[in-house]
Amino acid sequence: MADIEIVLTGNVIASAEAALDRDFKVHRLLDIADQAAWLREHSTRIRAIAATNGLPVDAALIAALPNLEIIAGFGVGYDNIDVTEAARRGIIVTNTPDVLTDEVADLTVGLLLATVRQIPQADRFLRAGHWLEKRFPFTATLRGRTIGIFGLGRIGLAIAQRLAAFGVRIIYHNRNKRDDVPYQYIETLPALAETADVLIVATPGGANTHHAIDAHVLSALGPDGILINIGRGSIVDEAALATALQKGIILSAGLDVFEDEPRVPQALIDVENTVLLPHVGSASVFTRDAMGQLMVDNLTAWFAGRGPLTPVPETPVP
Numbered sequence: 001m002a003d004i005e006i007v008l009t010g011n012v013i014a015s016a017e018a019a020l021d022r023d024f025k026v027h028r029l030l031d032i033a034d035q036a037a038w039l040r041e042h043s044t045r046i047r048a049i050a051a052t053n054g055l056p057v058d059a060a061l062i063a064a065l066p067n068l069e070i071i072a073g074f075g076v077g078y079d080n081i082d083v084t085e086a087a088r089r090g091i092i093v094t095n096t097p098d099v100l101t102d103e104v105a106d107l108t109v110g111l112l113l114a115t116v117r118q119i120p121q122a123d124r125f126l127r128a129g130h131w132l133e134k135r136f137p138f139t140a141t142l143r144g145r146t147i148g149i150f151g152l153g154r155i156g157l158a159i160a161q162r163l164a165a166f167g168v169r170i171i172y173h174n175r176n177k178r179d180d181v182p183y184q185y186i187e188t189l190p191a192l193a194e195t196a197d198v199l200i201v202a203t204p205g206g207a208n209t210h211h212a213i214d215a216h217v218l219s220a221l222g223p224d225g226i227l228i229n230i231g232r233g234s235i236v237d238e239a240a241l242a243t244a245l246q247k248g249i250i251l252s253a254g255l256d257v258f259e260d261e262p263r264v265p266q267a268l269i270d271v272e273n274t275v276l277l278p279h280v281g282s283a284s285v286f287t288r289d290a291m292g293q294l295m296v297d298n299l300t301a302w303f304a305g306r307g308p309l310t311p312v313p314e315t316p317v318p
């Protein structure tokens with residue numbers, strides 16, 4: 001299949017780039033200065049896109065590639081891919097579910113503990129020499145908290161299972177109640193925020209969840225409330241969040257994702273009551289290798305006539 005030509009939209013882990021180079025003729029969009037001119041000349045030869053998260057595969061790019069068969073995403077979230085347009089044209093979209101679930105859930109628990117017990121703030125305090133002068137202030141606690149999970153899917157459930165060991169109460173909201181979990185279902189997101197005092201966001205991004213965490217939800221979470229977002233930045237109204245943190249409408253926030261990555265609003269950086277991570281939920285070598293392997297396996301399976309391994313629900317196997 002080395003003669004099959006594909007486009008790679010950005011950077012993926014080296015092991016995946018090497019596998020793509022071994023199995024396909026890869027054109028790297030980032031290396032092409034005049035992409036429009038390049039697409040006019042080469043578009044008919046491209047049969048697949050290997051799509052890195054964050055860089056859009058929009059309707060225009062899909063339309064520019066008339067012989068496109070499959071878009072293989074590097075990541076479980078695919079809000080960067082115009083999946084409606086792909087489905088309309090009969091193009092398969094794949095993602096990388098399951099192989100990253102545990103890694104992201106581990107990171108979420110770490111981010112929650114770091115936020116509630118102010119671990120990065122305490123580290124900064126010690127490094128600055130302040131311990132020689134005074135003690136670090138007492139922090140909030142996880143004890144007695146109710147954790148509300150917005151998006152009890154693969155990752156949300158793995159977070160819940162980990163947090164169960166901490167002896168906290170867990171409740172959740174999805175569009176659909178699950179019959180296979182022991183956690184209480186809450187009918188609406190505002191009611192989830194009202195009942196919980198930690199709100200963990202683990203839904204996909206995209207139009208359905210855009211700014212779902214708004215001023216109203218933050219107000220419902222309350223002055224002892226903690227927001228943790230590992231879903232997508234677009235789910236949170238960042239301006240409303242900054243105001244809520246500045247005014248004590250909520251206590252603190254731990255964020256791994258932002259609306260305009262890698263740009264982070266200065267207001268979220270300036271406040272002390274945030275823990276901010278550069279979208280590292282799945283970013284271990286082990287897990288990125290597994291994600292890259294699954295992305296490549298989807299492409300090789302498709303071109304070997306075995307169908308895609310992990311198509312997204314919107315573009316099921318024909």
Ligand code: NAP
Pocket residue numbers: 076077078097098100104150151152153154155156173174175176177202203204205208209230231232256257279280281282283
């Ligand atoms: P998943 O298994 O599809 O779970 C998504 C959950 O969100 C489902 O339970 C779904 O339930 C719920 N949901 C979807 N839309 C909703 C809406 N509008 N309102 C309420 N609930 C909604 O996906 P996953 O594998 O757990 O991944 C979840 C997301 O995590 C990804 O899409 C990605 O954005 C993010 N992620 C982030 C990182 C990181 O590095 N920070 C890494 C991996 C993934 P219903 O369908 O019943 O609503």
Ligand code: 8YV
Pocket residue numbers: 052053054074075076077078100279280281282
């Ligand atoms: C990665 C992610 O950051 O899988 C996702 O949806 O957000 C993360 O695992 C991303 O996919 C890598 O670019």
